[in-house]
Amino acid sequence: MAHIDIQVPDIGDFDEVTVIELLVKPGDSIKAEQSLITVESDKASMEIPSSHAGVVKELKVQLGDKVKRGSVVLVLEAEGAAAAPQAAAEPAVAQITAAPVAVAVAAPATATGPVRVRVPDIGDFKDVTVIEVMVQPGDSVKLEQSLVTVESDKASMEIPSSVAGVVREISVKVGDKINIGDLLAVLDGVAPAGAAAVPAPTEPGATPANAAPPAAPGTGAVAPASAGSVPAHIPAVAPSAGLPHASPSVRRFARLLGVPLDEVKGSGPKGRITETDVQNFTRAVMGGATLTRLAAAAAAKAPASGSADGAALGLLPWPKVDFSKFGPIERKDMSRIKKISGANLHRNWVMIPHVTNHDDADITDLEAFRVLTNKENEKSGAKVTMLAFLIKACVAALKKFPEFNSSLDGDQLVLKQYFHIAFAADTPNGLMVPVIRDADKKGVMQISQEMGDLAKKARDGKLSPADMSGACFTISSLGGIGGRYFTPIINAPEVAILGVCRSTTEPLWNGTAFVPRLMLPLSLSWDHRVIDGAAAARFNVYLGQILGDFRRVLL
Ligand code: CAO
Numbered sequence: 001m002a003h004i005d006i007q008v009p010d011i012g013d014f015d016e017v018t019v020i021e022l023l024v025k026p027g028d029s030i031k032a033e034q035s036l037i038t039v040e041s042d043k044a045s046m047e048i049p050s051s052h053a054g055v056v057k058e059l060k061v062q063l064g065d066k067v068k069r070g071s072v073v074l075v076l077e078a079e080g081a082a083a084a085p086q087a088a089a090e091p092a093v094a095q096i097t098a099a100p101v102a103v104a105v106a107a108p109a110t111a112t113g114p115v116r117v118r119v120p121d122i123g124d125f126k127d128v129t130v131i132e133v134m135v136q137p138g139d140s141v142k143l144e145q146s147l148v149t150v151e152s153d154k155a156s157m158e159i160p161s162s163v164a165g166v167v168r169e170i171s172v173k174v175g176d177k178i179n180i181g182d183l184l185a186v187l188d189g190v191a192p193a194g195a196a197a198v199p200a201p202t203e204p205g206a207t208p209a210n211a212a213p214p215a216a217p218g219t220g221a222v223a224p225a226s227a228g229s230v231p232a233h234i235p236a237v238a239p240s241a242g243l244p245h246a247s248p249s250v251r252r253f254a255r256l257l258g259v260p261l262d263e264v265k266g267s268g269p270k271g272r273i274t275e276t277d278v279q280n281f282t283r284a285v286m287g288g289a290t291l292t293r294l295a296a297a298a299a300a301k302a303p304a305s306g307s308a309d310g311a312a313l314g315l316l317p318w319p320k321v322d323f324s325k326f327g328p329i330e331r332k333d334m335s336r337i338k339k340i341s342g343a344n345l346h347r348n349w350v351m352i353p354h355v356t357n358h359d360d361a362d363i364t365d366l367e368a369f370r371v372l373t374n375k376e377n378e379k380s381g382a383k384v385t386m387l388a389f390l391i392k393a394c395v396a397a398l399k400k401f402p403e404f405n406s407s408l409d410g411d412q413l414v415l416k417q418y419f420h421i422a423f424a425a426d427t428p429n430g431l432m433v434p435v436i437r438d439a440d441k442k443g444v445m446q447i448s449q450e451m452g453d454l455a456k457k458a459r460d461g462k463l464s465p466a467d468m469s470g471a472c473f474t475i476s477s478l479g480g481i482g483g484r485y486f487t488p489i490i491n492a493p494e495v496a497i498l499g500v501c502r503s504t505t506e507p508l509w510n511g512t513a514f515v516p517r518l519m520l521p522l523s524l525s526w527d528h529r530v531i532d533g534a535a536a537a538r539f540n541v542y543l544g545q546i547l548g549d550f551r552r553v554l555l
Contacts, residue, residue, distance in 0.1 A: 003057060005072045006036065006050055016066040017041045020272065021247050024074070028056045035154065036073050037061060038247040043146065044157030045247045054078040064269075115163050115189050117147065119182045122159070127177040128152045135185070136464075139167045147184055148172060156248050165189015175336050246273040254278045337430035348492045353528040356487040356499075357536045361544035363503055364518040369550070386520075387423060387477050387500075388448035393546040394498060395419045395440045396553045398473055401539050403530055405472045407493040413530065422471035422491065423451065425458040432458040433491065435471045475500065485523045495530045496539075499523035520547065 011017060021038035024030055035047035054076040061073055122128060132149040135141055146158035165187035172184055245268075246254070246261055253275055254261045264281045266273035323329045334342070366389060373384050398405040398419060407414045419440040422433045434454035436447055457463045474491040477500040488499040501521040507514035522543065526536045546552045 002078050004052065004054075004076050004078050005060075006052070006074050006076050008039075008048055008067050008069055008071045008073060010069050011039070011046070016068045017046075019061050019063055019065045019067060020045065020268070021249065021274070022059065022061070022063060023047070023249060024056050024059075026056050026058055030054065030056060030076075035249060038249060039067060040247065043160065044155060046155035046157070047248060048073060049154070050076065052076055052078045113188065114168060115165065115187050116183055117161055117163060117185045117187060119159060119178050119180050119184055120162070121180055122150070122157070125152045125155070126179055128179075130172050130174055130176045130178060131156065133170060133172065133174060134158070135167050135170065137167050137169060141165065141167060141187065141189075150178060151248065151251070153252065154248055156251070159184065161185070161187065163187050163189040173336075245271055250275050250278060257282055335430055337432070341430060344492070345489055348489050352490050352492060354487070354490060354525050355528050355533065355536065356523055356525040357533070357540050358485045359522045359524070359537075359540040359544060360519040361522055361547040362508065362517050363520045363547050366547055366550055367503070367518050382445060382449065383452075384444055384448045385451065386479060386503075387475065388444045388451060389547070389550070390475055390477070390498070390500060391421045391423070391436060391439050391447050391451075392444050392553065393543055393550070394421060394473060394475060396546050397539055397543045399440070400542055401535060403535065404496045404526070404539060406495055406530060408495070408527070408530060409493075416472050418472065420470045420472050422468075422474040422494075423454075424474065424476040425455045427459045427461070429461060432463055432468065433471070433474060434458055434463055434467045435469065437470070473497070479503065479520075483521075485521050487523060488525045490525055490527055495527040496536075497525050498543075499525070 017039040019037050020040045023035050023037060030050050030053060032051060032053045033049045035049050038045055038047050056074055057077050058075040060075065061067060061071070128150040130148050131151045134146050134148060141147070141161050141164060143164040144160045146160050149156060149158050166189065167185055167187055169186040171186070172178060245266055250273055251261065254264070257278065259278050259281055261273060264273050264277050267277050268274045363386070367386070370384055370386060370389065377383070402415050403413065405416050405419065418438065420435050420437045421439045422435045425432050425434060434457070436450055436454070439447060454463070454467060457467065471491065471494060473494055474497045476488045476497060478486065479500050479502050481502070483501040485501060486499050488497045490497050503518050503520040505516050506519045508517040508519070522540055524536055524540050
């Protein structure tokens with residue numbers, strides 16, 4: 001048997017990279033192409049595979065070592081004698097795992113204007129997946145600043161900008177598969193000669209007039225990720241504070257086990273999540289974990305797809321059915337928003353003991369007032385909606401029943417002294433939940449106007465994370481569509497949500513006769529850990545009284 005040195009292959013422009021993971025040990029039998037170590041630079045992490053099958057005799061690197069092209073990774077007793085002479089003559093690892101993405105930066109040219117930034121040569125990889133978008137329209141980016149992170153099964157890497165400038169347009173989104181030459185973004189900037197940036201044509205439309213504004217301070221990412229405080233039966237997307245720091249193999253391992261990496265605390269350098277961290281997390285969940293923990297892990301697993309493994313909760317596994325046996329079918333990927341909202345919905349549904357109270361509010365006079373107001377404002381075009389009145393009425397009810405404006409934090413109740421009200425907006429991509437801030441300080445006309453603006457932003461996919469965070473209470477209105485009652489899921493960490501359906505004229509007994517009244521069906525879901533049934537009934541009654549006579553808001 002021949003002994004050969006397995007060396008680090010050409011890893012592009014990186015001088016030195018750090019060994020962050022040893023994937024094999026002496027005595028291991030390995031196959032050709034099997035990953036041996038993971039290395040990491042500040043822009044990419046990648047696995048170095050073996051060019052030969054054989055048995056590992058000796059590891060020549062350890063964690064933390066800096067390696068570069070030609071560094072010996074290990075000595076291998078290669079299968080088959082033929083390998084030896086060849087391997088001795090040249091670097092054994094012929095195939096690079098990931099060509100780290102380094103943009104050739106030539107001396108900057110002076111031309112300014114729209115510049116198209118394309119995916120540079122990313123080595124042998126095809127169809128790598130965008131897992132994070134790190135900038136958004138309006139952001140100023142420096143030369144070589146990372147724009148997106150992509151991931152294959154062997155490597156994750158950041159793709160930097162080949163120009164400095166201001167982002168006009170982002171052409172990719174999380175989940176997209178990209179290849180060399182694909183358009184990443186259009187920047188107003190300075191194009192370096194010969195780089196992977198191509199001046200964009202100045203045809204109309206090359207400049208999106210509706211580019212989103214810069215993110216709120218501290219939100220560098222446009223790619224939405226689920227925040228701890230996200231949705232209920234409705235999705236909300238919140239700022240990505242960066243992906244969990246883990247190598248591709250750890251990500252893969254976590255995926256296999258269904259472990260949500262963003263819940264795992266990394267013990268490696270700079271908080272990096274190691275395979276042991278993932279194992280420990282699994283042990284904690286499967287071992288002495290509470291039902292809540294189990295539920296959270298199970299909810300995070302794959303709830304949106306309906307394939308969550310019920311076994312994690314001691315339930316029967318999800319039924320596997322070959323639907324095509326019964327008739328023609330079509331398979332479609334769930335949208336990212338649906339996946340995010342599904343995971344949050346599942347968690348909220350499993351973890352919050354929901355109760356829903358149904359009630360009706362007499363809005364006959366309020367609707368008459370609304371119609372009159374809209375008529376008076378016809379010329380200006382300002383339109384006030386029933387939902388705006390509902391927001392205002394809910395603020396009054398939240399003031400009267402402060403536990404509805406709270407969040408649970410361990411054994412403590414956090415009572416909020418601000419009144420940010422979220423509302424569910426139906427969009428082509430799924431439900432979004434923008435927030436009207438300080439609704440207590442705003443009039444119904446202003447709330448209506450802001451709601452219209454936010455609903456439009458939601459439909460155009462232009463809501464920023466800041467538009468969707470910080471809510472105290474959510475209203476989900478199906479009034480424009482129809483229905484009678486439903487049971488909305490609480491938007492954790494809020495403790496209650498109001499569902500509203502279509503108002504109808506009904507005969508109401510006034511003590512002497514039946515009179516026609518316009519009745520609005522209300523469905524209030526509440527967290528029974530924080531609120532009890534009597535308080536919920538009182539909340540609904542009070543809300544009904546306000547909607548019945550809005551002058552009560554002044555009391
Ligand atoms: N009863 C009767 N009619 C109602 C009503 C109610 N409760 N609520 C609204 N309407 C009427 C409006 O007056 C409007 O009629 P006009 O055009 O004649 O004025 C029409 O229905 C359409 O209203 P709208 O739904 O567009 O406006 P809105 O202010 O009520 O709602 C928004 C705005 C963004 C909340 C809404 O467009 C939307 O997206 N709703 C869906 C929310 C949703 O899907 N929730 C479920 C989440 S659970 O999965």
